[in-house]
Amino acid sequence: MQIDKIKGHQTDQLFKAVLELKDMEECYRFFDDLCTISEIQSLAQRFEVAHLLRLKKTYETIKKETGASTATISRVRRCFDYGNEAYDEMLGRLYPDEQPFQNPRAK
Template sequence: MAKSYRFYEFSVLKCNSNESATKGDNAMSKKIRTEAVDYLFQGILSLEDKEECYTFFEDICTINELLSLSQRFEVAKMLREHKTYLEIAEKTGASTATISRVNRSLNYGNDGYDMVFERIGLGEAKEEKAE
């Protein structure tokens, strides 16, 4: 019979795992680094303003894909603001699984969220947390 875990127990187990919770573990990065993905990113980098982003992403993504991406970005912002999972779920509609995945990326990922937040002027929240 499968063991069931309370959420906090699950979180502790995942955080102590050395397999996937290592900062800079680029297993996914190695899988996505293809010529096609490079070409996609080159296209994205060619966009000049928000309106061009809307035009391009409305063509390349479904509505749900785009909303999912924006939801994850909002979840990351709220996690950096030290909001609780409950507050985040209520405001964004994100599942606790999605919130947990984003939190894992913030804590053990490649610092991509941090890089972008810093560039758009939202770098302060993480600094407060570090103090």
């Protein structure tokens, strides 16, 4: 798994803190203290790119709707193709009526 490269005490502490967040307001306050506005916007943009890829939108449509570069879209797409399936898992929880991502490279 690719996640081994980010594992460590500091990362564990951060993720434990995230798991302790109780509501949306607390999330906003925590991430406002933790990250710059640009960092939060980048994370949010990637997640929206993932959602649009899951909906089978074209790169051009995603670029127009999110302002993401083709490099960002490609990076998120690589996560769908070769990653830990976390984008699809989280999007499935948020949007249970949508179809999961179908990887044409999967056998």
